[in-house]
Amino acid sequence: MWLTKSSVGRKVIMSVSGVALVLFLLFHMAMNLVAIFSTEGYNMICEFLGANWYALVGTAGLAALVVVHFVYAFVLTIQNRKARGSQRYAVAERPKGVSWASQNMLALGIIVVVGLGLHLFNFWANMQLPEVLHKLGMHVDSATMASVADGSGYIAKTFTCPVYAALYVIWLAALWFHLTHGFWSAMQTLGINNKVWFCRWKAIGNVIVTLIILGFLAVVVAGFFGLGALGA
Amino acid sequence: MDKNISFTLKVWRQRGPKAKGAFETYQMKDIPGDTSFLEMLDILNEQLVNENKEPVAFDHDCREGICGMCSLYVNGHPHGPATGATTCQLYMRRFKDGDTITVEPWRSAGFPVIRDLMVDRTAFDKIQQAGGYVSINTGGMPDANAIPIGKDVAEEAMDAAACIGCGACVAACKNGSAMLFVSAKVSQFALLPQGKVEAAKRVKAMVAKMDELGFGNCTNTRACEAECPKCVSISNIARLNREFIKAKLKD
Numbered sequence: 001m002w003l004t005k006s007s008v009g010r011k012v013i014m015s016v017s018g019v020a021l022v023l024f025l026l027f028h029m030a031m032n033l034v035a036i037f038s039t040e041g042y043n044m045i046c047e048f049l050g051a052n053w054y055a056l057v058g059t060a061g062l063a064a065l066v067v068v069h070f071v072y073a074f075v076l077t078i079q080n081r082k083a084r085g086s087q088r089y090a091v092a093e094r095p096k097g098v099s100w101a102s103q104n105m106l107a108l109g110i111i112v113v114v115g116l117g118l119h120l121f122n123f124w125a126n127m128q129l130p131e132v133l134h135k136l137g138m139h140v141d142s143a144t145m146a147s148v149a150d151g152s153g154y155i156a157k158t159f160t161c162p163v164y165a166a167l168y169v170i171w172l173a174a175l176w177f178h179l180t181h182g183f184w185s186a187m188q189t190l191g192i193n194n195k196v197w198f199c200r201w202k203a204i205g206n207v208i209v210t211l212i213i214l215g216f217l218a219v220v221v222a223g224f225f226g227l228g229a230l231g232a
Numbered sequence: 233m234d235k236n237i238s239f240t241l242k243v244w245r246q247r248g249p250k251a252k253g254a255f256e257t258y259q260m261k262d263i264p265g266d267t268s269f270l271e272m273l274d275i276l277n278e279q280l281v282n283e284n285k286e287p288v289a290f291d292h293d294c295r296e297g298i299c300g301m302c303s304l305y306v307n308g309h310p311h312g313p314a315t316g317a318t319t320c321q322l323y324m325r326r327f328k329d330g331d332t333i334t335v336e337p338w339r340s341a342g343f344p345v346i347r348d349l350m351v352d353r354t355a356f357d358k359i360q361q362a363g364g365y366v367s368i369n370t371g372g373m374p375d376a377n378a379i380p381i382g383k384d385v386a387e388e389a390m391d392a393a394a395c396i397g398c399g400a401c402v403a404a405c406k407n408g409s410a411m412l413f414v415s416a417k418v419s420q421f422a423l424l425p426q427g428k429v430e431a432a433k434r435v436k437a438m439v440a441k442m443d444e445l446g447f448g449n450c451t452n453t454r455a456c457e458a459e460c461p462k463c464v465s466i467s468n469i470a471r472l473n474r475e476f477i478k479a480k481l482k483d
Contacts, residue, residue, distance in 0.1 A: 008476045080406070085341040185451070189473055
């Protein structure tokens with residue numbers, strides 16, 4: 001299969017899974033903004049996305065995308081280090097036009113995955129997971145069950161803690177760097193690029209990615225300072 | 233007239249492919265600024281020969297930036313700090329009096345060191361032999377206007393064909409990827425009518441060979457494009473990806 005056996009194919013896997021995750025982030029960011037304006041509205045979304053078949057299929061799909069993207073990141077990095085050879089340069093300078101993010105995608109990606117772990121612990125483990133366990137017939141205490149759809153409550157609870165707020169800001173910053181390289185790079189790998197579109201994809205990517213990160217950041221800030229519906 | 237400069241030269245010395253290499257330091261005195269980098273190494277070698285020492289082995293041929301034979305990783309840049317120029321086109325006036333200049337060979341698993349600063353770049357020849365040619369019969373010389381080719385397309389193909397196969401792209405790449413070289417060779421044919429006929433077959437064969445020889449996977453850092461002495465654009469890499477994906481989807 002050319003997707004796994006050729007270098008271009010492996011990069012296509014990274015590109016497609018990466019772009020799919022960017023689309024998910026766009027949706028997740030839009031959904032989060034509701035929490036600033038309406039507690040009921042946000043919790044209604046949380047209800048929709050509880051242990052329903054479509055939400056579970058979506059979650060499984062996302063998990064698969066993250067795993068594929070993560071595994072291939074390591075496969076590619078190991079192959080690339082081998083291709084570079086054992087002897088390193090004594091003097092190495094980053095040439096002009098080479099972004100810092102582009103040379104540190106794995107490190108940034110690892111920060112993103114660690115942040116994802118924290119995020120699942122803060123939210124998913126209190127929301128979708130207990131509901132699923134409950135449906136499977138396992139014992140979940142009634143206090144947890146009562147608040148599985150209280151997304152707004154968990155946002156307020158998490159982000160009033162300065163340590164969590166700071167960790168989420170670091171996480172989002174790493175994600176911004178990762179995606180500003182990742183977006184146009186995906187288009188380049190998929191071959192939908194040329195000299196004109198190079199600048200366009202870069203600009204489109206920067207706008208989309210900055211909007212995504214600002215949207216997420218708005219919820220962290222609103223939660224920390226108790227603004228809007230998160231102040232109640 | 234350029235000023236004369238004196239500087240410290242740190243050169244990678246390695247007796248053979250398997251031998252362990254190390255840097256050796258040489259003091260260079262009163263080198264005129266209009267000496268080319270390779271001429272400066274010639275002066276060093278003359279000194280070494282006079283002292284009954286082994287001269288430094290390095291690749292060079294035309295010394296006018298065309299042949300792609302010279303290499304050298306100078307102060308952290310393939311072909312040195314100048315842009316759009318090969319090592320033989322680099323002049324000592326770029327350096328200051330009292331500088332330390334570090335000279336290393338290309339470092340990549342695909343380009344093993346032969347001796348000192350010389351590396352084995354036959355991997356590029358093998359990639360070329362896998363498909364970097366046109367094998368259809370194009371007949372005798374046609375009239376210039378028999379096959380109309382747009383000016384922009386002709387320019388783009390010519391820019392890709394400017395690649396001299398020196399390997400600076402691989403040397404600059406943190407992934408040891410040969411994509412800029414391969415994409416230039418694929419593009420120079422894929423853009424033109426005679427080359428299009430075999431485009432799918434060519435791109436598959438050349439990428440397969442590149443992967444087989446152990447070059448890395450491109451992550452679009454753009455270091456290759458920044459260091460290429462012929463300023464070959466990464467838009468060629470996008471074209472290679474496009475041609476490859478199209479060819480594979482058609483199979």
